[in-house]
Amino acid sequence: MKTEELLKTDHLIDTKKLxxxxxxxAGKATTMMNEALKPYEISMQQFNVLRILRGQKGKPANLSTIQDRMVNKMSNTTRLVDKLIKKNLVDRCICEENRRKVEIVITGEGLNLLKTLDPIVDQLEENFSQHINKKELIQLNETLEKLRN
Amino acid sequence: MKTEELLKTDHLIDTKKLxxxxxxxAGKATTMMNEALKPYEISMQQFNVLRILRGQKGKPANLSTIQDRMVNKMSNTTRLVDKLIKKNLVDRCICEENRRKVEIVITGEGLNLLKTLDPIVDQLEENFSQHINKKELIQLNETLEKLRN
DNA sequence: ATTAAATAAATGTTAAAAAAATAAATTTGA
DNA sequence: TCAAATTTATTTTTTTAACATTTATTTAAT
Incomplete structure (x- = not known):
């Protein structure tokens, strides 16, 4: 094999590894997250929707806004929100300015649940990155952000 | 807030970002992968099982071996293998030494499919890391491996 | 004003995945 | 040896996701 080809093969191995x-x-983080949330009978996706809604600071979000901000964009956000409504964690009503849209807000109960979950998730996130130091953490975030482009 | 607390908060933000x-x-990689495999009517998980089996170099693998090596450990590997059998990509028979176990091997057809898919996936993996340079790639792999512990 | 096109969300259907329960074969240990 | 425990895989049930279709509303064009 020529040197050039060797270099190519070598690079390919690294990208495969990546x-x-x-x-x-990601699998590890997901497993950790779901296990931590399980006692509260809430999935990671539901938890993320709640956090998105809290981020709205009272301002209602419509379905497509939520969908845009979700990590795993799935087609049936409607049903995800349905489940949160059934648990009384969010409210939904039709938007009066544009009656096609729907306005979703987090309830007090939803905010309380998040308050309970916050320290648990914080701890979990710290644990997740416990094996790398501060410098590596910052560097890692920078590089991962480049990958997302 | 005390400096110590500020540092903690700051670190927390970075771990959340991570x-x-x-x-x-991971979502991006999964999407890219599934789209590339779609024309061949094979899911990423099925593809990975095939690669695990090829890695056995003829030696049969049993279900738990496959499960251990899978990225997304899911409980119904049986079903996944069923689908591959239906497509004639793998064979399964019960292990004679220990009749609880099952022996799974990739077929010639399975190997051929992998041969077709290899360059497509190689290209995709190269594309995935196109925005980072060699040094960053190597560094990234090293740090990610620490996270997995 | 009326129709067509576009947008936003909901629904129905089918397929896939996760979780839990069950079954079969093997080990262990009295 | 034989019941209990363990291992390995399968089956069943429940949840979740993907895809296509439908409904309602708004915007744009004639």
Missing amino acids: VINIMLC | VINIMLC
Whole structure:
């Protein structure tokens, strides 16, 4: 094999490793998250929707806004919100300015649940990155952000 | 707030960012992968099982081996293998030494499919990391491996 | 004003995944 | 040896996701 080809092969191995590493890390984070949330009978996705709504600071969000901000864009956000409504964690009403749209807000109960979950999730996130130091953490975020482009 | 607390808050923000970045990157890779595999009517998970089996180099693998090596450990590997059998990509028979176990091997057809898919996936993986340079790639892999512990 | 096109969300259907329960074969240990 | 425990895989049930279709509303064009 020519040197050039060797370099190419070598690079390919590293990119393959990268994809696997990313997947494994994401899998680990997801598992940790779901296990932590399980006692509260809430899925990671539901939790994320609640956080998005809290981020609105009282301002209602419509379905497409939520969908845009979700990590795993899935088609049936309607039903995800349905479940949160059933648990009394969010409210929904039709938007009066544009009656096609729907306005979703987090309830007091939803905010309380988040308040309970916050320290648990914070701790979990700290644990997740416990094996790397501050410098590596910052560097890692920078590089990962480049990958997202 | 005391300096110590500020530092803690600051660190927390970075760890939160990390979890989100990992999720988004994994989501991107998954989407790219599934789209590339779609024309071949094979899911990413099925593809990974095939690669695990090829890695066995003829030696049969049993279900728990496959499960251990899978990125997204899911409980119904049986079903996943069923689908591959239906497509004639793998074979399964019960292990004679220990009749609880099952022996799974990739078929010639399965190997051929992988041969077709290999360059497509290679290209995709290269594309995935196109925005970072070699040094960043290597550094990234090293740090991600620490996270997996 | 009326119709067509576009937008936003909901619904129905089908497929896939996760979780839990069950079944079969093997080990262990009295 | 034989019941209890363990391992390995399957089956069943429940949840979740993906895809296509439908409904309601608004915007734009004639």
